[in-house]
Amino acid sequence: MLFQYVNAKRVFEDLNGRLESNKAKLEKYKDSIAVMQDDILTLSHFNLDRNEDAISYFEADGYNVSELMPFIKDELYKLNEVKGEHPIVPYAASEGRKMLINTVKLLNHKWIIADFSDGQYWGELFLTYEITKEKELKFELVESFLYPFY
Incomplete structure (x- = not known):
């Protein structure tokens, strides 16, 4: 015991x-x-998903934001398919390559940040965008930079 x-x-x-x-x-x-x-x-502070004012801006025009966000990103990615130099990226790619937008983040109803690369050089973009009264999506490059190559 x-x-x-x-x-x-x-x-x-x-x-x-x-x-x-x-x-x-x-x-x-x-x-x-x-x-x-x-x-x-x-x-997530600067993110269209969580910005009620930006969401309301689009909803007031009759847009479904959950459908609009992928559409905007897809339209930006489609520019990667344009022949020749990229229409938004203001830097030439290294020989035999092409600058491509890799990642896109919608900050609000007017601003986008994105990164780009050709596999050797890379950088970032600050864009504005708008949907016109004719329902056309327009992008405008505001600022960009290319990281130095070491």
Whole structure:
């Protein structure tokens, strides 16, 4: 009986130790999740998906924003298919290559940021866009830069 008591006590203490360890890990993970949620909120600040005023701007004109956003991105990506130099990227590609827009982020109802590359050189663009009364989508390059090649 003494053996069973000592053995049960050891098992009980081991389980309590594991429980305390798991509680500490749980608190650590909860804190990590809270920090990550704050980071996500901060990073999504300039994002058309979360900008109610920009969404309302499009909805007032009768657009469905969930359909419009992919359309705008697709139209920008279609410019990659134009023969010759890219119509928006103001830099020439290295020989035998072509500058292509890789990533597009809609900041609001007027602004876009995008990055481009030809596989050797890369840079970023700041664009404005508008949908005209004729329902045409127009892009305008405002600013761009090319990273130095090392």
